[in-house]
Amino acid sequence: MRVQAFMFYGCAVFFLATDVVYWLWSKDWTGTTVLALAFGLAGLIGFYVHFTIRRLEGGNGGPLYEDDPEGEIADAAGELGFFSPHSWWPLYIGGSAAFVSLGMVFGWWMVLLGGAGLLLSTVGLVFEYYRGHFAH
Known part of the structure; x- marks a missing residue:
């Protein structure tokens, strides 16, 4: 690289x-x-x-x-990392980001609500595996 x-x-x-x-x-x-x-x-x-x-x-x-x-290709075989197979948080992050973008067009109140949603969904994504059923 x-x-x-x-x-x-x-x-x-x-x-x-x-x-x-x-x-x-x-x-x-x-x-x-x-x-x-x-x-x-x-x-x-x-x-x-x-x-x-x-x-x-x-x-x-x-x-x-x-x-x-x-x-050879086989030299780099093995685990590359952990990728969540079932997380819904990226969908919420995308929706919040879209709400922020629409808020820049239609009104600042939407930016504030979307920013709050973006913050909460980002925290949810980061801490998804720290608590509850899927905790490591």
């Missing part, structure tokens, strides 16, 4: 160069700001991926399976 980090670094350099050229030719603050934010986002993601890979490589003592040119 080290390649992905350098791909994001390359995107950040591209956005920076594009931002400078765009500012010199257009003198437009809007596009310049958007390109500067794109540069920052690509650099941030590249740094995060690079940092995470360095931490993971230190944990198992070598390169990751996907970085090994001689690696």
